[in-house]
Amino acid sequence: MVKKLKYYVLTSNHFQFLKRHISEEYSNIPKEDLVVVINTLDEDYLMMAKGFCIHKEIEYYVTESDGTPATGKNSVLDLFLKSDNDYMVLIDGDDYLSQHGVWVYKHLSQLESPPDAVCLHAQKGYLYTPDGVGMQGHPFCLDYRKMIYTDWDAYYSQYVEDKKLAEKWADNALFFWKFQYKYSEPHTQNCRVTFMSRKAAQVKFPTGLYIGEDTLQYFLLKNKHVLGELNMVKSVEEPPTYIYDQRLGGTVCSVSQYGQDSSWMGKYVEFAKQYEKQGIVHEYELPDLYVDYPVGYDCGAAEFGSGALYDCKDEETGEMIVQFYYPVNASDKSLIAEQERILKIYAED
Numbered sequence: 001m002v003k004k005l006k007y008y009v010l011t012s013n014h015f016q017f018l019k020r021h022i023s024e025e026y027s028n029i030p031k032e033d034l035v036v037v038i039n040t041l042d043e044d045y046l047m048m049a050k051g052f053c054i055h056k057e058i059e060y061y062v063t064e065s066d067g068t069p070a071t072g073k074n075s076v077l078d079l080f081l082k083s084d085n086d087y088m089v090l091i092d093g094d095d096y097l098s099q100h101g102v103w104v105y106k107h108l109s110q111l112e113s114p115p116d117a118v119c120l121h122a123q124k125g126y127l128y129t130p131d132g133v134g135m136q137g138h139p140f141c142l143d144y145r146k147m148i149y150t151d152w153d154a155y156y157s158q159y160v161e162d163k164k165l166a167e168k169w170a171d172n173a174l175f176f177w178k179f180q181y182k183y184s185e186p187h188t189q190n191c192r193v194t195f196m197s198r199k200a201a202q203v204k205f206p207t208g209l210y211i212g213e214d215t216l217q218y219f220l221l222k223n224k225h226v227l228g229e230l231n232m233v234k235s236v237e238e239p240p241t242y243i244y245d246q247r248l249g250g251t252v253c254s255v256s257q258y259g260q261d262s263s264w265m266g267k268y269v270e271f272a273k274q275y276e277k278q279g280i281v282h283e284y285e286l287p288d289l290y291v292d293y294p295v296g297y298d299c300g301a302a303e304f305g306s307g308a309l310y311d312c313k314d315e316e317t318g319e320m321i322v323q324f325y326y327p328v329n330a331s332d333k334s335l336i337a338e339q340e341r342i343l344k345i346y347a348e349d
Contacts, residue, residue, distance in 0.1 A: 003086040005109035007033055007102070008076045011093030012040040012065065014248055015048050020096045022056065027097040033106075036060040037079060039072035070205035070213040077201045087114060088201065089194050094245050095125070100299040100327075101241025104291060105195050116230035117221045118195035118289060121185050122237045124304045125244025144181040148174070156262065169262040172269045179272050183219065183281040185234055190215045194242055199230050212268040216275070223280045233289040238328035239299050239307050290331040295341050297334070299327055310335065312342050321346055 007029050011018050020026035021034060036058055038049045046062065053060035063075035073090065080088045087109040091097060097105075108114050152170035160166040185191050192214055193200075203220045205213040225232035235241065275281045299306060306325035313320055326338055 003109050003114070004084065005033065005087045005089070005106055006035050006080070006083070006085045007089045007091060007097070007105070008035045008037060008080060009091045009093050010037050010039060010072050010076050011049055012038075012072065013042060013045055014094055015045065015052070017094050017096070017245065017248075018049060018052060021091070022058070026099075027102055028099050029097065029102055031056060031058050034058055035079070037072070037076045038062045039065045039075055041065050041067055068207065068210055068213075070207045070209060073205045073213065074207070077196075077204060080196075080201050081198060086198065088196050090196065091194075091242070094248065096243055096245065098240055098243055098300070098304075100239055101194075104235075104241050107291065108195060108289075113231075114197065115195070115233045115289065116197040117193055117200040117225075117232040119185075119191035119193045119218055119221075119232065119234050119286070120237050120240075120242055121188055121191060121234040123188075123190075123192065123242065123244065124237055124240040126247045127244075144177060144187070147177040148181065150177075169265065172265040173262060175269055175272070176265055179269075179276070179281075180215075182283060183276075184215075185285060191218050191234060192242065193218050193221060197230070200232075206271055209264070209267050209271070211264045212271075216268075216271055219275055219281050222282065222284070222286065225286065226282050226284055232286055234286040235289040236328045238305060240304050243304065289329050291327065291329050291334070292331045293327065293334040293338070295334075295337050297326075297338070299325075310339065312339050312346070315343075 007021070007027075009018070009021050018036070021029050021036075022031055036049065036053050038046055038053075038060060039062075040046055040049075050060065050062070052058075061075075061079055063072065063079070065072060076088075076090060087105075089097070089105045105118075108118065150173075152173040153167060156166040156169045156173075157163070160169065180189050200221055203217060203224065206216045206220075207213070209216075221230070221232055224230045272281075307327040307330075308325065309323050310326055311320060312322045312324065322342060324338070324342055326335060330338075
């Protein structure tokens with residue numbers, strides 16, 4: 001039986017980014033598989049986004065916004081649960097899927113037993129830089145030792161005249177990084193959840209925060225995995241399925257004033273301490289996702305890397321014949337099949 005998957009784009013601003021999701025140069029999501037959810041306080045943007053969806057014949061909804069990310073994201077989950085779709089992919093309107101990602105999530109939805117939730121590991125994207133130029137990088141892959149041993153008092157004293165406030169922010173920052181190091185996936189501050197089943201979509205984003213709601217939802221889903229209530233995996237983003245784009249700022253950059261204001265962190269720390277007290281967070285690494293790629297699969301994501309470099313060796317002599325790139329999350333079965341295909345080509349030549 002064919003299962004129904006829809007790609008849900010949550011948009012609140014940046015019209016030029018909205019257009020990327022159906023563009024052949026970007027995600028190229030089939031229009032019949034796309035749902036746009038407009039959640040904004042900007043009436044002008046609302047009219048622009050609606051007009052675009054109507055003109056392009058894309059399914060869309062307008063949901064009530066209070067300016068916080070969780071409210072918009074929960075409205076998407078509600079729409080998904082009211083639909084007859086079996087699986088969903090949640091995309092922030094400023095970000096986008098690679099075409100590799102569009103294929104991977106469609107493939108997962110058609111498996112006999114798809115996972116309930118997929119989160120990203122070793123995520124990639126465009127980062128904001130002080131000169132306003134975007135750069136490629138791993139936004140949430142970090143050296144925790146550096147973050148934990150940073151002199152946060154000195155750091156915040158650069159931006160805050162109130163010494164007590166600077167000390168409070170420093171205390172929160174130290175707790176935050178120790179908490180993430182202990183309970184998140186290795187070397188990762190945040191593991192965005194992209195692919196969800198109807199069971200996973202019942203786990204809502206905690207409200208009342210401007211930053212961190214997606215990380216908290218990840219912890220809630222991970223807890224249900226540990227309890228055996230759903231199946232959650234992490235996907236190593238080599239190459240990426242989901243690409244962050246922070247070049248125009250966004251909620252995180254604007255609320256934190258590009259790292260100079262950590263007042264948001266106090267609310268996150270409140271949730272984190274409650275989660276820890278209730279035993280919701282776990283020192284546990286999620287299992288990896290492995291995908292059976294078809295022979296000759298082309299991930300087409302060279303902009304952010306093409307995966308890992310694998311060897312093709314002569315079976316008799318062990319001599320290296322050629323190396324090739326393939327996704328890190330390729331299953332052994334698909335990796336062996338691809339090696340055999342390449343060796344056959346070289347044998348014929």
